[in-house]
Amino acid sequence: MAGEEECVALALGNAADLEEAPASGNDPTAAGDEEEEEVRNDGDQEGRSKGLRKCVQNLPWYMGGDAFKRLLEEQDIKFASAKKRKGKTVGFVEFDVAEHAEHAKVKLEAMTGSKGKKPKVSDALPRSWEADETGNGDAKEENAELPRDVSEVVTPLASQSYEEQLREKRDGVATVLRKFVRHTRKCCVHGTPVPEWLTPGKEKGGMACDFEGIISSPVVEGYRNKCEFSIGFSADGESVVGFQMGMFRKGITTIGNPRNCRNVSDIAKFYAGALGSFIRTSEFQVWNKENNSGFWRMLTVREGRHPRTCQEEVPMVAEVMLVVQVSPSGIASDAKTKEYERMARELSSAAFSASPPVTLTALLVQEHVGVSNAAPADAPLISLAIPGTEVSVQYIHDYIGDLQFRISPTAFFQVNSFAAEKLYALAGEWAGLGPNTLLFDICCGTGTIGLTLARKVGMVVGIEINADAVTDALTNAKLNNISNCRFVCAKAEDVVNKLLNEYEVLPEESSEDNAMDTDKKRFSNVVVIVDPPRSGLHPTVTKALRVHSRLKRLVYVSCNPDTLIANSIELCAPSSTADKQKNGRGMNIKGMSSMGYARQRMKNMPNSEPFKPVKAVAVDLFPHTHHCEMVMLLQR
Numbered sequence: 056m057a058g059e060e061e062c063v064a065l066a067l068g069n070a071a072d073l074e075e076a077p078a079s080g081n082d083p084t085a086a087g088d089e090e091e092e093e094v095r096n097d098g099d100q101e102g103r104s105k106g107l108r109k110c111v112q113n114l115p116w117y118m119g120g121d122a123f124k125r126l127l128e129e130q131d132i133k134f135a136s137a138k139k140r141k142g143k144t145v146g147f148v149e150f151d152v153a154e155h156a157e158h159a160k161v162k163l164e165a166m167t168g169s170k171g172k173k174p175k176v177s178d179a180l181p182r183s184w185e186a187d188e189t190g191n192g193d194a195k196e197e198n199a200e201l202p203r204d205v206s207e208v209v210t211p212l213a214s215q216s217y218e219e220q221l222r223e224k225r226d227g228v229a230t231v232l233r234k235f236v237r238h239t240r241k242c243c244v245h246g247t248p249v250p251e252w253l254t255p256g257k258e259k260g261g262m263a264c265d266f267e268g269i270i271s272s273p274v275v276e277g278y279r280n281k282c283e284f285s286i287g288f289s290a291d292g293e294s295v296v297g298f299q300m301g302m303f304r305k306g307i308t309t310i311g312n313p314r315n316c317r318n319v320s321d322i323a324k325f326y327a328g329a330l331g332s333f334i335r336t337s338e339f340q341v342w343n344k345e346n347n348s349g350f351w352r353m354l355t356v357r358e359g360r361h362p363r364t365c366q367e368e369v370p371m372v373a374e375v376m377l378v379v380q381v382s383p384s385g386i387a388s389d390a391k392t393k394e395y396e397r398m399a400r401e402l403s404s405a406a407f408s409a410s411p412p413v414t415l416t417a418l419l420v421q422e423h424v425g426v427s428n429a430a431p432a433d434a435p436l437i438s439l440a441i442p443g444t445e446v447s448v449q450y451i452h453d454y455i456g457d458l459q460f461r462i463s464p465t466a467f468f469q470v471n472s473f474a475a476e477k478l479y480a481l482a483g484e485w486a487g488l489g490p491n492t493l494l495f496d497i498c499c500g501t502g503t504i505g506l507t508l509a510r511k512v513g514m515v516v517g518i519e520i521n522a523d524a525v526t527d528a529l530t531n532a533k534l535n536n537i538s539n540c541r542f543v544c545a546k547a548e549d550v551v552n553k554l555l556n557e558y559e560v561l562p563e564e565s566s567e568d569n570a571m572d573t574d575k576k577r578f579s580n581v582v583v584i585v586d587p588p589r590s591g592l593h594p595t596v597t598k599a600l601r602v603h604s605r606l607k608r609l610v611y612v613s614c615n616p617d618t619l620i621a622n623s624i625e626l627c628a629p630s631s632t633a634d635k636q637k638n639g640r641g642m643n644i645k646g647m648s649s650m651g652y653a654r655q656r657m658k659n660m661p662n663s664e665p666f667k668p669v670k671a672v673a674v675d676l677f678p679h680t681h682h683c684e685m686v687m688l689l690q691r
């Protein structure tokens with residue numbers, strides 16, 4: 056999933072969701088696996104509701120240490136917290152006296168903020184239960200930035216017909232295919248010959264290749280098989296399980312009830328409600344994003360379908376996994392354990408007494424103390440016994456076509472299984488596979504793409520960074536009696552070059568009867584399918600693919616058309632005759648778009664035969680949102 060952005064819209068709050076398009080109003084920058092830094096003043100937080108709380112964007116991060124704190128102290132400013140994500144910094148500061156607030160605002164705005172931008176000081180969005188105390192009137196009325204319902208944030212296209220949504224996404228992908236031409240042409244400097252595809256005629260509409268439009272999702276309501284809910288305060292100050300009402304970096308921390316979100320399933324809504332009811336009886340606090348305190352942080356609901364319910368309007372769900380993320384610091388171990396057991400009893404009782412009863416297959420707690428909800432893949436997972444069931448498991452199963460897939464809590468799986476079937480079938484068709492093909496599935500997750508195509512090829516080599524996903528992929532091969540797959544747990548950038556060169560690929564004409572010989576590692580052709588996270592492929596991977604001359608066919612699948620095009624510039628731009636830059640030195644990438652950066656990286660690309668874009672298509676995996684998957688075939 057592909058997924059995940061930094062796309063315009065808002066993302067789910069977990070690292071896994073970097074790879075997929077968002078379902079929630081969490082800050083996309085919060086979803087990343089990027090480094091985060093925190094400055095926190097653990098001092099007096101009392102009285103914050105009646106003080107003057109300000110949100111500072113573009114905080115001068117270089118002052119994040121002592122100098123900034125000193126300035127704040129001089130002004131008698133209470134510094135709640137600040138976070139740095141992807142170079143953007145947001146802080147919350149609080150004053151007792153309006154005069155101090157004005158004075159500090161002037162001082163802060165006179166500084167140079169992060170990335171050279173001016174700090175912007177605005178009122179932190181008041182929450183309605185604070186309104187009376189601050190004398191600001193009804194916070195909800197005043198706060199034009201806060202949407203009326205979280206569904207406006209999570210499913211911004213929901214008010215349009217599905218046809219209109221598809222048109223909008225199709226046009227968006229057509230636009231990036233035009234940008235592809237413009238940016239790649241800019242790489243043709245110093246007399247570099249311009250390939251024909253860079254001067255597309257009118258029939259191509261200025262696009263780099265044939266564009267086959269958009270494939271619709273077979274299911275458009277409640278299609279998500281995975282939802283990551285934040286736990287926090289609603290606008291009324293109630294503890295709630297739902298989605299963030301806007302971006303944290305805009306000062307929005309309020310959580311909205313997901314009841315009107317059309318992409319969320321009834322089961323996910325049911326469990327968000329059930330956990331919400333439970334935490335309102337808990338002595339432990341919900342997570343407060345402004346000062347990074349509290350216990351209950353997130354709920355992930357994952358669903359696996361019954362076999363053979365594919366393409367039905369309402370998916371029949373056979374298995375459900377719940378992962379509740381908590382921040383356990385400072386809580387005694389036995390108090391925690393008791394609360395986990397109480398939660399297991401409450402959730403299972405709610406599920407079994409619902410009419411009709413709701414499935415519950417696996418219940419886990421993820422303990423994570425970091426600032427962002429994006430827990431590392433190895434954050435401790437505690438499996439809870441579900442009362443009334445004999446065994447506790449840590450995974451669920453879903454189906455792609457007639458293959459069964461085991462899915463572990465942190466493993467990626469496309470969130471719209473029905474539409475994913477269409478996506479994988481198309482990728483396989485375009486890959487032009489045969490019995491002598493060696494297929495690389497780069498960023499393979501639980502092995503979905505490789506395993507669904509394994510019977511058409513000689514051998515599949517999958518590469519995946521998440522160890523649990525690789526264990527799932529190996530299990531999935533066995534579950535489906537597939538024996539010609541190898542799955543390697545590694546960063547693709549660390550192993551792709553070595554793996555590509557490990558197998559002998561003989562040209563078709565010289566191939567003998569035994570050209571496909573997995574023991575001797577000989578094949579007659581090699582094909583690569585890549586399906587990276589939203590950030591795209593690492594430059595080492597694009598370089599390895601480009602310089603591997605035996606690779607003639609590459610299918611790129613992505614939930615982020617921008618990074619797909621950026622990587623395709625590196626794969627398809629003609630080699631320049633100009634001197635190569637050394638190690639990217641001298642590059643000033645500040646504020647550069649992904650495509651601009653790709654053009655810069657082209658300057659380091661060794662001379663090699665470029666690929667040519669042949670055709671592209673969009674596949675709508677995320678109805679009601681701005682997102683879609685894109686597939687492009689590159690050949691040479």
Ligand SMILES: C[S@@+](CC[C@H](N)C(=O)[O-])C[C@H]1O[C@@H](n2cnc3c(N)ncnc32)[C@H](O)[C@@H]1O
Pocket residue numbers: 056057058074075466467468469497498499500501502503504518519520521524545546547548586587588589593
């Ligand atoms: C969009 S998902 C695609 C997964 C799979 N193809 C599917 O459709 O289910 C991207 C996958 O890339 C993996 N990933 C992220 N960075 C990676 C890297 N540097 N090397 C290898 N895999 C990576 C993620 O863990 C995730 O499973």
